[in-house]
Amino acid sequence: MELFDSILMGFGVLAGWKPIVVIITGVIVGILAGAMPGLSPSTAVALLVPFSYTMPPGLALILLTSIYIASNYGGSITAVLINTPGTPSASVTALDGYPLTQQGKAGKGLGIALIASTIGGGAGVLILILFAVPLARIALKFSPADYFALALFGLATVASMGRRNVLKAMIAILFGLLIKTIGIDSISGVSRFTFGSDALYEGFSLIPALIGLFAISVVFSKIEQWTGLNCVLSKVDNKLPSFKEFLKVRMTILRSSIIGTIIGIFPGAGATIAAFISYDVTKRTSTEPEMFGKGSMEGVAAAEAANSSSVGGALVPLLALGIPGSATDAVLLGAFMLHDLVPGPLLFRDSPEIVYGIFAALIVANFVMLILGLFGNRMFIRVVSIPDAILYPLILAIGIIGSFAVNSSMFDVSACIGFGIIGWIFKRYDYPVAPVVLGIVLGNMVEENFRRAVIMDGYGIFFRDKLAFTVLLIALLSFIYPFFKQWRTRKR
Amino acid sequence: MGLLAYFSEGTGLALLIAGLFIALALLAVVVLRYGKREYFGQIMAPSSLIGLCIVFFAITFSFPEEEAGPRAVPRLWIFWLCVLSSMVLIQIFRRKAAKDPAPGRLGFVFLMIALLTGYYFAIQTAGYFLSTFVFLALLMHILGYKNKWIIYAVSTGWVIFSYIVFYRVLYIQLPLGYFENYF
Amino acid sequence: MNKIAVFMTVVAIVSGSVANVWAKFPEKPIKIVVYTKPGGAGDVFSRKFAAIAKQYTDANFVVINKPGAGGVMAIKHILKSPADGYKLAFVTRSNIGKIVSTGSNIDIEKLSWMALMVSDPEAIITLKKSPINTWEQLVADAKAKNGKQIWVGPASGGNDHIMAMKIWEAAGIKTKWVPYKSGGKAMAALMGGHGVAYVGNPQDVIGRPDLKVAVISSPARIGGDFSGVPTFKELGVKGLDNEIMWRGFMAKKGLTKESYDFYMELFKKVNQNPKWREHILKGGATPVFYKEDRFLDIVRQDQAEFTATLKKLGAIK
Numbered sequence: 006m007e008l009f010d011s012i013l014m015g016f017g018v019l020a021g022w023k024p025i026v027v028i029i030t031g032v033i034v035g036i037l038a039g040a041m042p043g044l045s046p047s048t049a050v051a052l053l054v055p056f057s058y059t060m061p062p063g064l065a066l067i068l069l070t071s072i073y074i075a076s077n078y079g080g081s082i083t084a085v086l087i088n089t090p091g092t093p094s095a096s097v098t099a100l101d102g103y104p105l106t107q108q109g110k111a112g113k114g115l116g117i118a119l120i121a122s123t124i125g126g127g128a129g130v131l132i133l134i135l136f137a138v139p140l141a142r143i144a145l146k147f148s149p150a151d152y153f154a155l156a157l158f159g160l161a162t163v164a165s166m167g168r169r170n171v172l173k174a175m176i177a178i179l180f181g182l183l184i185k186t187i188g189i190d191s192i193s194g195v196s197r198f199t200f201g202s203d204a205l206y207e208g209f210s211l212i213p214a215l216i217g218l219f220a221i222s223v224v225f226s227k228i229e230q231w232t233g234l235n236c237v238l239s240k241v242d243n244k245l246p247s248f249k250e251f252l253k254v255r256m257t258i259l260r261s262s263i264i265g266t267i268i269g270i271f272p273g274a275g276a277t278i279a280a281f282i283s284y285d286v287t288k289r290t291s292t293e294p295e296m297f298g299k300g301s302m303e304g305v306a307a308a309e310a311a312n313s314s315s316v317g318g319a320l321v322p323l324l325a326l327g328i329p330g331s332a333t334d335a336v337l338l339g340a341f342m343l344h345d346l347v348p349g350p351l352l353f354r355d356s357p358e359i360v361y362g363i364f365a366a367l368i369v370a371n372f373v374m375l376i377l378g379l380f381g382n383r384m385f386i387r388v389v390s391i392p393d394a395i396l397y398p399l400i401l402a403i404g405i406i407g408s409f410a411v412n413s414s415m416f417d418v419s420a421c422i423g424f425g426i427i428g429w430i431f432k433r434y435d436y437p438v439a440p441v442v443l444g445i446v447l448g449n450m451v452e453e454n455f456r457r458a459v460i461m462d463g464y465g466i467f468f469r470d471k472l473a474f475t476v477l478l479i480a481l482l483s484f485i486y487p488f489f490k491q492w493r494t495r496k497r
Numbered sequence: 498m499g500l501l502a503y504f505s506e507g508t509g510l511a512l513l514i515a516g517l518f519i520a521l522a523l524l525a526v527v528v529l530r531y532g533k534r535e536y537f538g539q540i541m542a543p544s545s546l547i548g549l550c551i552v553f554f555a556i557t558f559s560f561p562e563e564e565a566g567p568r569a570v571p572r573l574w575i576f577w578l579c580v581l582s583s584m585v586l587i588q589i590f591r592r593k594a595a596k597d598p599a600p601g602r603l604g605f606v607f608l609m610i611a612l613l614t615g616y617y618f619a620i621q622t623a624g625y626f627l628s629t630f631v632f633l634a635l636l637m638h639i640l641g642y643k644n645k646w647i648i649y650a651v652s653t654g655w656v657i658f659s660y661i662v663f664y665r666v667l668y669i670q671l672p673l674g675y676f677e678n679y680f
Numbered sequence: 681m682n683k684i685a686v687f688m689t690v691v692a693i694v695s696g697s698v699a700n701v702w703a704k705f706p707e708k709p710i711k712i713v714v715y716t717k718p719g720g721a722g723d724v725f726s727r728k729f730a731a732i733a734k735q736y737t738d739a740n741f742v743v744i745n746k747p748g749a750g751g752v753m754a755i756k757h758i759l760k761s762p763a764d765g766y767k768l769a770f771v772t773r774s775n776i777g778k779i780v781s782t783g784s785n786i787d788i789e790k791l792s793w794m795a796l797m798v799s800d801p802e803a804i805i806t807l808k809k810s811p812i813n814t815w816e817q818l819v820a821d822a823k824a825k826n827g828k829q830i831w832v833g834p835a836s837g838g839n840d841h842i843m844a845m846k847i848w849e850a851a852g853i854k855t856k857w858v859p860y861k862s863g864g865k866a867m868a869a870l871m872g873g874h875g876v877a878y879v880g881n882p883q884d885v886i887g888r889p890d891l892k893v894a895v896i897s898s899p900a901r902i903g904g905d906f907s908g909v910p911t912f913k914e915l916g917v918k919g920l921d922n923e924i925m926w927r928g929f930m931a932k933k934g935l936t937k938e939s940y941d942f943y944m945e946l947f948k949k950v951n952q953n954p955k956w957r958e959h960i961l962k963g964g965a966t967p968v969f970y971k972e973d974r975f976l977d978i979v980r981q982d983q984a985e986f987t988a989t990l991k992k993l994g995a996i997k
Contacts, residue, residue, distance in 0.1 A: 052667040054718040055743065058727060145872035149858075172581055172588075179578040180546065183553065186571040192859050194781060194837030194995040195560050195567045198553060203756070206749035206782050221613075228609050229601035231640070272868050327887045328868040335864070339719030343727060345959070347887030394640035395651055398633050401613065406625075406659055410669050412717075412747050415621060422613050429606070433598060434542045452570040453861065459565035460858055461830055461874070561994035670744055 012134065015361030018063060019369060027064050028366055031071025032373045036381065038072065039079020040091045042216045043407015046076040046276070046316075047332035052410070054340050062344035063359050067366040069340055070320070073333050074130075074367055075374050077276060077313045078122035082381075085114040085305070086388050089220035089400060093211055094276035094312035096219060096442050097284050100166075101297065101304030108300055111386050116245040117302045118309045119378040121258050123371050125310030128262035129269065129317025130367040133324070138350075141325035144270045149457035150466045154476035155271065156450040159278045161484040162285035163440050165297070171487065173436045181444020182451070184209060191449075192456050204416035209424075211445055213408035213417040217424025218431075218438040220404045224397045225429035245382075246302065254306040257287050265311030269318020272330040276312040276319075277446045283311035289483070317367070323348050324360060505558035513555055517548045535596045536589050543582035550575045550582075612636065624674035630656050705765065705942045706739030712929075713744055713758060713769040715751035725927060726770045729797070732956050736949045737942075750778035755786055763932040765939030768794075772927045773982055774839050780986040781837055781995060792935060793979055795947040796928035796970035798960055801898040802843045803909070805870070805878040805885055808892045812876045815895045815915050821876065822853040829855040832866040832875035840879040842989050843897075843923055847879070850917050867891065881925055882906050882964025893964075897923040906964055928975060944971070 019025065038049035050069050057065035080092030085102030098118060105114035132140070147155075163178045164171060187198040188208025199205040261283040268279040287307035288297045297304050315331075322330040327349030329335040341348045346356060353360050388396070408421035428438050458466050458473075467473055503509040524544055528537050554575050560567040588594040612632065619628035633652040642648055663669045712730060716722040723745060730741035746754040751771070758769045771793075779786045806813040812821045822829040833840040836859045844857060860866035863880055870878045871890050878884070878891075882902070885891040893909045897920045901907055912920040929947070950956050951969040960967040970978070990996045 051718040052669070054723070055668060055727070056666070145868060147872070148874055149869075172584060176543070176546065176578065176581045176585065179574050179581065183550075183571065183574045183578060186574065189781075189835070190567045191835040191861050193561065193563070193567045194835055194841075194859075194990065194993060196782065196995075197560060197567055197571065198556055201783065203749045203752050203782055203784050206752065206778075225606050225609060229603065229606050231602055231605055272865055322868065326868070326871065326890075328871070329862075329864050335862075336717070336719035338864075339721065339724050342721070342724045343719075345962075349887040350889055351887050392642065394637055394642035395647070397640065398636040399651070399655065401636070402629060402633055402655055402659075405613075405616070405620075406629075406663060406671075409671070410663065410667070412753075413670055413745065414748055414753070415617070415672065418617055418620070422610075422617060425613075426610060430538075430542060434538050435595060436542070449861070455570065456565040457858055457860075460856060668742070668744065 008134070011357060011361045012364065014358065015363075015365030018358050018362035019067075019365050024064060024067060024362075024366065025369075027060075027068050028071050028370050029373055029377075031068045032075040032370050032377055035072040035075025036079035036082070036374070036377065038091075039076030039095075040082040040385075041079075041407060042083060042089050042091050042220050042404055043212055043410050044076075045080075045092050045212055045332075045411075046073055047336055048212070048411055049076050050333050050340075051336045054336060054343065057340060058343055062346055063362050065344060066337070066340060066359060066363055069337060070363050070367055071370040071373075073337070074126050074313065074316045074370050077316055078119065078126070078309070078374055078378065080312070081118035081122065081305075081309050082115065082385050083388075085118060086111060086385065087220075087396070087400065088223050089404075090215065092276070092312075093215055093442065093446065094280040094308070094315075096215065096277070096439055097280040097308035097312075098305055099219065100284070100308070100439060101299070101301045104298070104300035105302070105305070106389060110244075110300070111389055112244045112382065113246045113250070113302065114300075114305055115378075115382045115385065117250070117254065117305050119375065119382065120246070120251060121254070121261070121306040121309040122313040123375045123378075124258050125262040125265055125312070125314035126316060126371045126374070127368065128259075128310075129266045129314035130364065130371065131317070132263075132266045132314075133317040133320055133367075134364050137321050137325045140270055141321050141328075144272070144322060145326070147271065148466075148470060148473070149454040149461065150470040150473035151476070152271070153451060153454035153458055153467075154473040154480065155268075156278075156447050156454060158476055158480040158483075159282055159443070159447050160451065161480040162281050163443065164484050164487045165285045165288045166437055166440050166443075170435060174440050177431065177436050177438065178440035178444040181441035181446075182448045183444075184214070184441075185445050185448025186452070192453055192460075204414070209420050209445070210411050210417055211442075212411045213421035214424045214445055215442055216404045216408055217421040217426075218428035218441055220400055221421060221425025222428025222432055222438065224400055225425060226432055227393065227397065229429075229433075245379075250302060254303050257291075257303050257306050258310045261287065261307045261310035262314040265314035266318040268311075269315030270321045270330065272322050272328055275331045275446075276315040277442070278450075279311040279315040279318075280308040281443055283307045285483075324352070324363075325350065327352075501555060502558045504555040506556070510552075510555065514552055517551060521545060521548055533589075536594070538597045539589055539594055540586065543585045546582045547579055550579050608639070609636075612639075620672050620674070622674045624676045625671040626656050626660060626673075627676075628674075629659070705939045706737065708766060709740040709742050710765075711742050711744050711767045713746050713754050713767055715745075715747060715754035715770065715775065717745055717747050720747075722770050722772065722927075725798075728956075728959055729929075729950060732950050732953050733946055735953070736946060749782055749784075751775035752778050752782050752784050752786065755779070755791070756784070758930075758932050759786070759790065761932060763934035765931065765935045765943070768929045768931050768943075770927070771930050773925050776979060776982045777838055777842075777986045777990075780983060781990055783996060788976075788979055788983060790933055791930050792933045792940075793928070793930045793972055793975040794940075794943055795972075796926050796968060796975045796978065797947065797951065798927040798965050799968045800881045800883070800925040800927070800963070800965035801896050801902065802840070802923040802925060803880060803882050803884075803896045804847070804894045805867075805880050805891050806876065806894045807870055807873065808890055810873065810876060813892060813894060815910070815917075818877055818894065819851055819853055822851075822855050825855075827854040827856070829853075830858055830875040831855050831877045831879065832858050832860060832869045833879045834863050834866060835859050835861070837986075837990050837993055837995050839925055842985065844879045845989065846920060846923065847917075850912075850919055882909075886963065897921065902964065902966070904961060904964070926978065928970075 038044040050072050057068050080095030081098045084090040084095040084099035088099050088103040090096040090099050102114040163174050166174050189196050264283040265279040284307045288294050319331040319334055322328040323334040329338045408417045431438050504513045528540055557568045616632040630652050634648050637648045664671050712726045714722050714726045726743050746757045761767050882893050896909045896911055898911050899921050947969055957967045
């Protein structure tokens, strides 16, 4: 009951018009920033930190966390409508969301993304409130070998991404992994493949690569097929998903929310991996796996529920232990410090009104997001009816400024253009681009944890550590299974 | 190993990269001239990846050698990337692979890439705002949008939007180029 | 009474003349270039500084973030800008490490190392509930495990790794260094029991009651929450009495005397500001004000140390 009282106190903090205005502002900023390629959740929150400096600490953190949770939904809007994921994790949403738009069902794609995000976000926050401390303790116990196993499990999802050609999907993921080895090796301190350039010292940033591979490359592909006619998509249906369609994906949303929250808790895993893994799991357990990649509502729901629920998960280590679990957490940690607050167990004791205020605000923010999203969808959907001759130049301009915004660096802009060309070539010859993103996201996690585990205990650790061994075995089986199935059907 | 270490940095590396470029160019000529023309891209894509792998593999020799050190993991990726790329090539020669897609308006794409590159340099000299306006207006014009007023309105609108949101509210120091000293 | 009167007159004259100088120099906003993204530790520090400095001048401060290559990009940005005094850069010791490890041709002599503002003692941090949490226990365990004891920390070749190597040498022990992407992740590993010690600064344990500072590198004990922490000297470990992580500000060399004096006066005032001192002391660090002569010596010494260590590790040639 103590918890109940504390939550009530949290809602008490929200009384008055100021906190509500702050939440609504945060959600609007979050949705728009999320939808803008380049302003990933962490960048969006980071850019608003200076802005929040002048606010009282409680309100400032409510603003920033509202942005955080809403931006994960915002990413899905551009992913569904123009195949340009606004956030890294929405690259999974694009796999099925954009086909829905192409079939004239943009309303359904956006609608299911919104509902899945709301439920997922809520589930993540609920788990955060109820189990933050015990979950954080468990997460600490995982060793580098376990992290390595989890990362490999993430890599194994590639098998479900190559629609026609798994070989090419694997090449794409290896390309991403190899690209990620460029830059300083944080284990040994050696700079690798930098060709003596300072700009490459920290390697390629994810966001410019993501924008290039998805957004810029799409423009190139469309330009290649340019007919000169400014054809607009003939039928744009803003009909929302029916209740029946929602019921069909309810289990997917629930399962993906749990997967997302759990993966979010691991410091360093994050929304993108959560989305990839839950998409993979959903495809494997689905009754119609052949629909995935061709506009499956289940696919969109799985990705969005997972990435939104991971927010709650990622806040677990930050609030319970003062350890940032994601890039956005690291920024939030700075925001706490700016207001002379230190997140962690002592914050629950010393300033409970802040902690429970954030909890309550996250719950409210989810509802605000649902309402604003329902209204917003009607507006967003009009993007599809912008003539291509206007839309494509704007996509390029957004991509360029978005790449620049990440690090205020022109090098990132050139990287974005370069990845755009690579993405265009990849697509032209039927190599999927989503695995490249997966490779870039997971590259460090795989390599660093592998080497850390070996430095600590030698190669035998992967057999001795029972959890790591089990997960590795599952990863291996889940990787081989599609090949096995293919081989069996071919034999018949 | 001493020989490989020579190619890992400096002149050796430059020679290696130049050599690989020549090899890829020769391959391109051979493919175009003597058959397999319809597989040109399908052959060149994995071949370029193998070329990239050779360069990266050579560079790994400049890293310190230790157990589970900086060499190990890149080499693992390089190994599999080469194996899988070779498998794609084998598929092509066993005629199991798909042909290249029919070429579309490639010239148009190259023009677009050139424009983007020009835009990239223009940002650094003429500043973000001016070059963005010109870039957007020019591109919309090239793509054949008829209504001039809408072109100017959208371009100006974007420039104003990026000035207010990015430059003013979010404090992102968009490059001003030569105009830097006037602000 | 007389003394106070004299004092007041002096204050009046000094502040009057200072006000005069200030009326001239900052004609436009002063940009503080920070090498971290917004919300990073350096960003937080610089914004605190700006907020307090604002009390002493009419000038506006704008914090701009130029992340990249651990500070090298920010320093290059400073070197490219005119030396008009309108751009300060936030610097820490780790930037010097990055200048060395990136092999960038930044010449530290072309920069004006204006003020070292915070001196943060290096410390060994351990897990409270672990059976190995004091210096004696660490040394005994390291000897028993014979090279298999695990220390965690940020990347190899950084401040903390170099500090760890010095400690091992001074204590005559051998252990393994397992690097993590960031200090936070390494502390998570320590809390999870994957290593026994973390090298950092006292502020790392603030708000994290699982952790404790086992030893501190300081000529004397520091006050506040850390008064119970022994120094290396007390424990009989020699040569580790003043290993610090510093933070400060620099600019491009060639400022006019007028603007230079403006800053010296400003740094002095901020250094004496009670709120500033409280903020820094709360983090277990010491607010100081070392001027250019002393600061530059420290920077040169750090550069030499990083170069030697990174060569030994094979990270640079």
